[in-house]
Amino acid sequence: MKKLLLSFLLIITMFAANFVYAAAADLEVNTPAIAALKASMQARHGQLGPFYSSGAVGLTKDAFIAIKDATAVPLKDRGGLNSLVSAENADRTNLYKEIATANGHPEWQGDIQNTFAGRWIDKAQAGWFYQGAGGWVKK
Amino acid sequence: MNKSLVISSLGAAAILSACVTINIYFPAAAAEKAADKIIDEVWQLKDGQTAPAEKSTEPKPADAPAK
Numbered sequence: 377m378k379k380l381l382l383s384f385l386l387i388i389t390m391f392a393a394n395f396v397y398a399a400a401a402d403l404e405v406n407t408p409a410i411a412a413l414k415a416s417m418q419a420r421h422g423q424l425g426p427f428y429s430s431g432a433v434g435l436t437k438d439a440f441i442a443i444k445d446a447t448a449v450p451l452k453d454r455g456g457l458n459s460l461v462s463a464e465n466a467d468r469t470n471l472y473k474e475i476a477t478a479n480g481h482p483e484w485q486g487d488i489q490n491t492f493a494g495r496w497i498d499k500a501q502a503g504w505f506y507q508g509a510g511g512w513v514k515k
Numbered sequence: 516m517n518k519s520l521v522i523s524s525l526g527a528a529a530i531l532s533a534c535v536t537i538n539i540y541f542p543a544a545a546a547e548k549a550a551d552k553i554i555d556e557v558w559q560l561k562d563g564q565t566a567p568a569e570k571s572t573e574p575k576p577a578d579a580p581a582k
Contacts (some may be wrong), residue, residue, distance in 0.1 A: 378517070378520065378521075381521065381524045381525075402545050402549065403542065403546055403548070403549040405549045405552065405553060406551075410553075414556050414557055415551060417557045418556060418557050418558075418559065421557060421559070423556060425539060446532070453575065475549065478532075484541055484546075487541040487543075487546065488546055488550075491546040491547055491550050492550045492554075495547060495550040495551055495554055496554060497533045499551070499554050499558065499560060
């Protein structure tokens with residue numbers, strides 16, 4: 377009985393040590409894949425910036441972007457805008473996935489995405505649109 | 516004697532398993548920190564501030580500040 381308890385204790389301790397170690401560290405975000413995604417998104421932001429300001433594009437509550445008002449954009453530019461939004465959302469999906477896998481927890485992807493959803497909106501510039509509970513809101 | 520050993524072992528096990536329970540959860544604070552860092556880089560914000568409120572003209576990153 378005593379032996380059983382001790383071995384149980386030992387197992388618990390080993391688990392605890394593992395998890396404490398994992399939790400104490402920051403999330404790993406310095407992988408080549410994440411760096412490439414950041415660079416790609418940073419470059420694209422130069423093109424997306426004016427669309428956020430004009431309200432053509434807004435931040436969604438699930439950490440993506442969406443076309444909010446295509447009429448804010450001249451007809452000839454709408455095709456380009458569509459591809460910009462798709463490319464940005466593809467990068468964002470990969471970013472959330474990469475952060476989760478880089479930290480050894482692919483199942484965290486959804487939580488990471490939720491975290492980003494709030495942070496994108498918090499850091500958005502005044503005048504940009506984001507999705508609130510009842511629809512688009514101007515910040 | 517034996518009884519107290521069992522009780523203290525159980526107590527220790529309870530405390531340690533509480534650690535496990537806490538730490539297998541998603542590290543929300545670390546994730547926020549990581550998100551902030553990445554967003555600052557992607558949107559080129561300085562020191563974690565929100566983007567400047569006034570930017571009505573077209574962005575011209577090459578311009579030197581003329582003020």
